[in-house]
Amino acid sequence: MLERELKKGSxxxxxxxxxxxxxxxxxxxSKLIEQRSGGRLRFKVASLYPxxxxxxxxxxxxxxxxxxxxxxxxxxxxxxxxxRRMLAAxxxxxxEFVDAVAQIxxxxxx
Amino acid sequence: MLERELKKGSxxxxxxxxxxxxxxxxxxxSKLIEQRSGGRLRFKVASLYPxxxxxxxxxxxxxxxxxxxxxxxxxxxxxxxxxRRMLAAxxxxxxEFVDAVAQIxxxxxx
DNA sequence: TGCAATATGTCGCTATGAAACATATTCATC
DNA sequence: GATGAATATGTTTCATAGCGACATATTGCA
Numbered sequence: 373m374l375e376r377e378l379k380k381g382s383x384x385x386x387x388x389x390x391x392x393x394x395x396x397x398x399x400x401x402s403k404l405i406e407q408r409s410g411g412r413l414r415f416k417v418a419s420l421y422p423x424x425x426x427x428x429x430x431x432x433x434x435x436x437x438x439x440x441x442x443x444x445x446x447x448x449x450x451x452x453x454x455x456r457r458m459l460a461a462x463x464x465x466x467x468e469f470v471d472a473v474a475q476i477x478x479x480x481x482x
Numbered sequence: 483m484l485e486r487e488l489k490k491g492s493x494x495x496x497x498x499x500x501x502x503x504x505x506x507x508x509x510x511x512s513k514l515i516e517q518r519s520g521g522r523l524r525f526k527v528a529s530l531y532p533x534x535x536x537x538x539x540x541x542x543x544x545x546x547x548x549x550x551x552x553x554x555x556x557x558x559x560x561x562x563x564x565x566r567r568m569l570a571a572x573x574x575x576x577x578e579f580v581d582a583v584a585q586i587x588x589x590x591x592x
Numbered sequence: 593t594g595c596a597a598t599a600t601g602t603c604g605c606t607a608t609g610a611a612a613c614a615t616a617t618t619c620a621t622c
Numbered sequence: 623g624a625t626g627a628a629t630a631t632g633t634t635t636c637a638t639a640g641c642g643a644c645a646t647a648t649t650g651c652a
Contacts, residue, residue, distance in 0.1 A: 385587055419639075422601095422640090443649085470580055472519035532609090
Protein backbone atom coordinates (compact mmCIF):
# COMPACT_ATOMS: atom_id res chain seq x y z
CA MET A 373 0.00 0.00 0.00
CA LEU A 374 2.78 2.37 0.88
CA GLU A 375 4.55 2.45 -2.47
CA ARG A 376 1.29 2.49 -4.32
CA GLU A 377 0.36 5.62 -2.44
CA LEU A 378 3.69 7.12 -3.34
CA LYS A 379 3.42 6.42 -7.02
CA LYS A 380 -0.05 7.83 -7.25
CA GLY A 381 1.06 10.79 -5.21
CA SER A 382 4.27 11.79 -6.94
CA UNK A 383 5.02 10.95 -10.57
CA UNK A 384 1.45 11.42 -11.69
CA UNK A 385 1.04 14.47 -9.50
CA UNK A 386 4.03 16.12 -11.15
CA UNK A 387 2.71 15.56 -14.67
CA UNK A 388 -0.83 16.64 -13.89
CA UNK A 389 0.42 19.76 -12.12
CA UNK A 390 2.56 20.77 -15.07
CA UNK A 391 -0.17 20.43 -17.69
CA UNK A 392 -2.67 22.22 -15.49
CA UNK A 393 -1.95 25.83 -16.55
CA UNK A 394 -1.40 24.99 -20.22
CA UNK A 395 -0.88 22.14 -22.68
CA UNK A 396 2.69 20.87 -22.76
CA UNK A 397 4.61 18.23 -24.67
CA UNK A 398 6.70 15.43 -23.21
CA UNK A 399 10.10 16.91 -23.66
CA UNK A 400 8.97 20.21 -22.17
CA UNK A 401 7.59 18.40 -19.13
CA SER A 402 10.85 16.54 -18.55
CA LYS A 403 12.85 19.76 -18.82
CA LEU A 404 10.52 21.60 -16.45
CA ILE A 405 10.84 18.89 -13.82
CA GLU A 406 14.60 19.00 -14.09
CA GLN A 407 14.79 22.80 -13.99
CA ARG A 408 12.33 23.44 -11.18
CA SER A 409 13.88 20.77 -8.99
CA GLY A 410 17.35 22.16 -9.55
CA GLY A 411 18.36 18.95 -11.30
CA ARG A 412 17.44 16.75 -8.32
CA LEU A 413 14.43 15.18 -10.01
CA ARG A 414 14.67 13.76 -13.47
CA PHE A 415 12.29 11.74 -15.59
CA LYS A 416 13.86 9.31 -18.00
CA VAL A 417 12.18 8.98 -21.36
CA ALA A 418 11.48 5.31 -20.72
CA SER A 419 9.45 6.40 -17.69
CA LEU A 420 7.91 9.61 -18.94
CA TYR A 421 6.36 8.59 -22.24
CA PRO A 422 4.73 5.38 -20.98
CA UNK A 423 3.38 7.38 -18.04
CA UNK A 424 1.86 9.95 -20.39
CA UNK A 425 0.15 7.13 -22.30
CA UNK A 426 -1.22 5.68 -19.08
CA UNK A 427 -2.59 9.04 -17.98
CA UNK A 428 -4.21 9.47 -21.39
CA UNK A 429 -5.72 5.96 -21.24
CA UNK A 430 -7.30 6.82 -17.91
CA UNK A 431 -8.77 9.95 -19.43
CA UNK A 432 -6.93 12.44 -17.26
CA UNK A 433 -5.06 14.10 -20.10
CA UNK A 434 -5.51 14.22 -23.88
CA UNK A 435 -2.67 14.47 -26.38
CA UNK A 436 -2.76 16.25 -29.72
CA UNK A 437 -0.10 16.28 -32.38
CA UNK A 438 1.00 19.75 -33.43
CA UNK A 439 3.01 20.02 -36.63
CA UNK A 440 4.29 23.37 -37.78
CA UNK A 441 6.60 24.02 -40.71
CA UNK A 442 10.12 24.58 -39.47
CA UNK A 443 9.37 22.68 -36.23
CA UNK A 444 9.55 19.05 -35.19
CA UNK A 445 6.22 17.39 -34.52
CA UNK A 446 5.27 17.52 -30.89
CA UNK A 447 2.47 15.97 -28.91
CA UNK A 448 0.84 18.45 -26.54
CA UNK A 449 -1.08 17.14 -23.57
CA UNK A 450 -3.79 19.07 -21.79
CA UNK A 451 -5.74 18.33 -18.62
CA UNK A 452 -9.30 16.98 -18.96
CA UNK A 453 -12.09 17.85 -16.49
CA UNK A 454 -11.60 14.38 -14.98
CA UNK A 455 -7.88 15.00 -14.79
CA ARG A 456 -8.51 18.24 -12.97
CA ARG A 457 -10.54 16.43 -10.32
CA MET A 458 -7.84 13.79 -10.10
CA LEU A 459 -5.19 16.45 -9.64
CA ALA A 460 -7.07 18.02 -6.74
CA ALA A 461 -7.45 14.60 -5.09
CA UNK A 462 -3.79 13.77 -5.57
CA UNK A 463 -2.63 17.08 -4.13
CA UNK A 464 -4.57 16.34 -0.94
CA UNK A 465 -3.32 12.79 -0.96
CA UNK A 466 0.29 13.85 -1.30
CA UNK A 467 -0.01 16.35 1.54
CA GLU A 468 -1.47 13.69 3.81
CA PHE A 469 1.26 11.26 2.91
CA VAL A 470 4.04 13.74 3.60
CA ASP A 471 2.42 14.59 6.92
CA ALA A 472 2.16 10.91 7.81
CA VAL A 473 5.83 10.31 7.06
CA ALA A 474 6.71 13.31 9.20
CA GLN A 475 4.61 11.89 12.04
CA ILE A 476 6.43 8.58 11.89
CA UNK A 477 9.97 9.79 11.33
CA UNK A 478 9.72 12.99 13.32
CA UNK A 479 11.84 13.75 16.39
CA UNK A 480 8.82 13.93 18.70
CA UNK A 481 9.12 10.21 19.36
CA UNK A 482 12.87 10.07 19.94
CA MET B 483 15.34 8.17 -10.96
CA LEU B 484 12.16 9.59 -9.52
CA GLU B 485 10.72 6.41 -8.07
CA ARG B 486 14.10 5.27 -6.86
CA GLU B 487 14.34 8.49 -4.89
CA LEU B 488 10.95 7.82 -3.43
CA LYS B 489 11.74 4.32 -2.31
CA LYS B 490 14.96 5.35 -0.68
CA GLY B 491 13.14 8.20 0.96
CA SER B 492 10.06 6.52 2.29
CA UNK B 493 9.73 2.85 3.17
CA UNK B 494 13.32 2.46 4.30
CA UNK B 495 13.27 5.82 6.00
CA UNK B 496 10.25 4.79 8.04
CA UNK B 497 11.84 1.58 9.26
CA UNK B 498 15.20 3.14 10.05
CA UNK B 499 13.54 6.00 11.93
CA UNK B 500 11.50 3.63 14.04
CA UNK B 501 14.42 1.45 15.12
CA UNK B 502 16.56 4.49 15.85
CA UNK B 503 15.56 5.12 19.48
CA UNK B 504 15.36 1.43 20.41
CA UNK B 505 15.32 -2.09 18.99
CA UNK B 506 11.91 -3.14 17.71
CA UNK B 507 10.41 -6.26 16.14
CA UNK B 508 8.51 -6.46 12.84
CA UNK B 509 5.00 -6.56 14.20
CA UNK B 510 5.70 -3.61 16.48
CA UNK B 511 7.03 -1.58 13.54
CA SER B 512 3.96 -2.30 11.43
CA LYS B 513 1.66 -1.28 14.28
CA LEU B 514 3.62 1.92 14.95
CA ILE B 515 3.39 2.96 11.31
CA GLU B 516 -0.33 2.35 11.32
CA GLN B 517 -0.90 4.17 14.60
CA ARG B 518 1.27 7.20 14.00
CA SER B 519 -0.13 7.75 10.53
CA GLY B 520 -3.68 7.52 11.81
CA GLY B 521 -4.23 4.39 9.72
CA ARG B 522 -3.30 6.11 6.45
CA LEU B 523 -0.04 4.22 6.04
CA ARG B 524 0.06 0.47 6.39
CA PHE B 525 2.76 -2.07 5.74
CA LYS B 526 1.63 -5.50 4.65
CA VAL B 527 3.63 -8.42 5.99
CA ALA B 528 4.64 -9.38 2.46
CA SER B 529 6.30 -5.98 2.18
CA LEU B 530 7.59 -5.47 5.68
CA TYR B 531 9.48 -8.68 6.40
CA PRO B 532 11.34 -8.86 3.07
CA UNK B 533 12.25 -5.20 3.54
CA UNK B 534 13.67 -5.94 6.99
CA UNK B 535 15.79 -8.72 5.48
CA UNK B 536 17.06 -6.38 2.79
CA UNK B 537 18.00 -3.74 5.32
CA UNK B 538 19.81 -6.37 7.36
CA UNK B 539 21.64 -7.68 4.26
CA UNK B 540 22.89 -4.17 3.58
CA UNK B 541 24.14 -3.93 7.14
CA UNK B 542 21.94 -1.07 8.24
CA UNK B 543 20.09 -3.04 10.91
CA UNK B 544 20.79 -6.26 12.79
CA UNK B 545 18.15 -8.67 14.01
CA UNK B 546 18.32 -10.76 17.14
CA UNK B 547 15.89 -13.41 18.31
CA UNK B 548 14.53 -12.85 21.77
CA UNK B 549 12.75 -15.76 23.44
CA UNK B 550 11.26 -15.37 26.86
CA UNK B 551 9.13 -17.91 28.67
CA UNK B 552 5.47 -16.96 28.41
CA UNK B 553 6.16 -14.90 25.28
CA UNK B 554 6.27 -15.68 21.56
CA UNK B 555 9.68 -15.52 19.96
CA UNK B 556 10.31 -12.14 18.40
CA UNK B 557 13.09 -10.78 16.25
CA UNK B 558 14.27 -7.39 17.43
CA UNK B 559 16.08 -5.14 14.99
CA UNK B 560 18.46 -2.41 16.02
CA UNK B 561 20.25 0.28 14.02
CA UNK B 562 23.94 -0.25 13.18
CA UNK B 563 26.45 2.62 12.94
CA UNK B 564 26.22 2.32 9.15
CA UNK B 565 22.44 2.37 9.41
CA ARG B 566 22.62 5.53 11.47
CA ARG B 567 24.64 7.26 8.75
CA MET B 568 22.18 5.96 6.16
CA LEU B 569 19.27 7.29 8.17
CA ALA B 570 20.77 10.76 8.34
CA ALA B 571 21.38 10.72 4.58
CA UNK B 572 17.86 9.54 3.88
CA UNK B 573 16.30 12.18 6.09
CA UNK B 574 18.10 14.88 4.10
CA UNK B 575 17.20 13.14 0.88
CA UNK B 576 13.54 12.94 1.75
CA UNK B 577 13.41 16.61 2.72
CA GLU B 578 14.98 17.59 -0.59
CA PHE B 579 12.59 15.39 -2.49
CA VAL B 580 9.52 16.84 -0.80
CA ASP B 581 10.82 20.36 -1.45
CA ALA B 582 11.43 19.52 -5.11
CA VAL B 583 7.89 18.20 -5.53
CA ALA B 584 6.57 21.36 -3.91
CA GLN B 585 8.63 23.46 -6.32
CA ILE B 586 7.19 21.64 -9.32
CA UNK B 587 3.58 21.33 -8.23
CA UNK B 588 3.36 24.56 -6.31
CA UNK B 589 1.02 27.41 -7.20
CA UNK B 590 3.87 29.83 -7.87
CA UNK B 591 3.96 28.73 -11.50
CA UNK B 592 0.23 28.83 -12.20
C1' DT C 593 30.40 18.04 -42.29
C1' DG C 594 29.70 17.15 -37.69
C1' DC C 595 27.75 17.74 -33.27
C1' DA C 596 24.57 19.32 -29.64
C1' DA C 597 19.95 20.02 -28.56
C1' DT C 598 15.37 18.93 -29.49
C1' DA C 599 11.66 15.37 -29.69
C1' DT C 600 9.58 10.82 -29.46
C1' DG C 601 9.68 6.10 -28.85
C1' DT C 602 10.72 0.62 -27.59
C1' DC C 603 12.88 -3.65 -25.36
C1' DG C 604 14.31 -6.08 -21.62
C1' DC C 605 15.75 -6.26 -16.86
C1' DT C 606 14.98 -5.70 -12.18
C1' DA C 607 12.99 -4.22 -7.94
C1' DT C 608 9.28 -4.45 -5.06
C1' DG C 609 4.52 -4.01 -3.12
C1' DA C 610 0.72 -6.94 -2.13
C1' DA C 611 -2.80 -10.75 -2.22
C1' DA C 612 -3.10 -15.25 -0.78
C1' DC C 613 -1.54 -18.78 1.84
C1' DA C 614 0.77 -20.94 5.98
C1' DT C 615 2.08 -21.67 10.95
C1' DA C 616 2.14 -21.01 15.88
C1' DT C 617 1.32 -18.80 20.55
C1' DT C 618 -1.13 -16.04 24.13
C1' DC C 619 -5.19 -14.56 26.29
C1' DA C 620 -9.97 -13.47 27.03
C1' DT C 621 -14.52 -15.11 26.54
C1' DC C 622 -18.22 -18.56 26.46
C1' DG D 623 -12.36 -27.01 27.46
C1' DA D 624 -13.41 -24.84 23.17
C1' DT D 625 -13.51 -20.80 20.23
C1' DG D 626 -11.69 -16.80 18.39
C1' DA D 627 -9.10 -12.44 18.35
C1' DA D 628 -4.68 -10.53 18.66
C1' DT D 629 0.06 -11.34 18.41
C1' DA D 630 4.11 -12.76 15.60
C1' DT D 631 6.63 -14.43 11.59
C1' DG D 632 7.10 -16.14 7.21
C1' DT D 633 6.72 -17.77 1.63
C1' DT D 634 4.92 -17.99 -3.12
C1' DT D 635 3.27 -15.79 -6.88
C1' DC D 636 1.83 -11.93 -9.64
C1' DA D 637 1.50 -7.25 -11.41
C1' DT D 638 3.41 -2.84 -11.86
C1' DA D 639 6.64 0.33 -13.23
C1' DG D 640 11.23 2.77 -13.36
C1' DC D 641 15.25 2.80 -16.05
C1' DG D 642 19.47 1.57 -18.92
C1' DA D 643 20.29 0.90 -23.48
C1' DC D 644 19.00 1.39 -27.89
C1' DA D 645 16.69 3.59 -32.02
C1' DT D 646 15.05 7.39 -35.10
C1' DA D 647 14.63 12.03 -36.95
C1' DT D 648 14.94 17.22 -37.21
C1' DT D 649 16.87 21.91 -36.28
C1' DG D 650 20.55 24.95 -35.91
C1' DC D 651 25.18 26.22 -35.06
C1' DA D 652 30.20 25.97 -35.80
